[in-house]
Amino acid sequence: MMFKKNEQTEKYLIRRGVPGDARGIIECMQSVMDEKVYLVSEYYLLTERGEQERLKNRDDLTLVCEVNGKIVGVTTIQRGMYKKNRHTASLGIAIKKEFRHMNIGTKMIREAISWSKDQGIEKINLEVFSSNVNAIKAYRNLGFEYEGVRKGQFMIGNQYTDDVLMTYFTSTWHDKN
Ligand SMILES: CC(C)(COP(=O)(O)OP(=O)(O)OC[C@H]1O[C@@H](n2cnc3c(N)ncnc32)[C@H](O)[C@@H]1OP(=O)(O)O)[C@@H](O)C(=O)NCCC(=O)NCCS
Numbered sequence: 265m266m267f268k269k270n271e272q273t274e275k276y277l278i279r280r281g282v283p284g285d286a287r288g289i290i291e292c293m294q295s296v297m298d299e300k301v302y303l304v305s306e307y308y309l310l311t312e313r314g315e316q317e318r319l320k321n322r323d324d325l326t327l328v329c330e331v332n333g334k335i336v337g338v339t340t341i342q343r344g345m346y347k348k349n350r351h352t353a354s355l356g357i358a359i360k361k362e363f364r365h366m367n368i369g370t371k372m373i374r375e376a377i378s379w380s381k382d383q384g385i386e387k388i389n390l391e392v393f394s395s396n397v398n399a400i401k402a403y404r405n406l407g408f409e410y411e412g413v414r415k416g417q418f419m420i421g422n423q424y425t426d427d428v429l430m431t432y433f434t435s436t437w438h439d440k441n
Pocket of ligand 1: 296302357358359360364365368369370371390391393398399401402
């Protein structure tokens with residue numbers, strides 16, 4: 265797939281992450297965490313070795329977006345680990361600043377949804393800061409619904425910020441319940 269950046273056309277590839285991507289994933293995640301306004305954690309908590317182990321878990325999905333051999337986006341789907349919540353998963357996504365608003369996030373989430381459906385996951389949850397209007401717009405466009413709000417859950421700088429809960433139903437069971 266291609267996108268246009270500064271009049272140049274660049275190729276990007278979205279694929280499943282493998283243990284050899286650990287360092288690139290950590291660098292990408294850390295660069296977004298350094299911006300401090302989109303993600304809760306400010307430091308990536310796993311070491312490279314720990315990240316390699318995480319990537320071996322076939323129950324979860326990590327997608328990477330690669331441009332010129334560098335990882336510029338990461339999307340994760342973490343499946344519920346208990347019998348009672350295995351039909352659900354949590355989605356996380358981070359695209360490097362210079363590569364945003366080029367449709368990469370939308371493509372990655374579509375792939376993550378399709379993988380989740382194949383795995384029998386029925387409900388994909390996410391949490392987003394109420395201040396992150398671009399992300400909320402992207403999720404709404406993709407069909408995520410509002411599920412709730414945890415008021416003043418975060419303090420970003422000196423600003424109380426709400427935690428917006430959103431969800432995507434991959435099946436229609438909720439219409440009947
Ligand atoms: C939020 C994020 C995943 C969206 O991915 P993306 O590749 O930038 O978004 P897309 O190009 O697929 O855009 C999808 C829609 O999102 C909205 N959007 C995304 N970035 C935008 C921007 N900079 N300005 C305005 N709207 C924007 C638009 O509605 C857009 O649809 P449109 O192109 O039809 O206008 C990405 O910007 C990102 O990683 N941001 C920083 C980290 C983050 O916020 N992670 C999520 C935490 S919950």
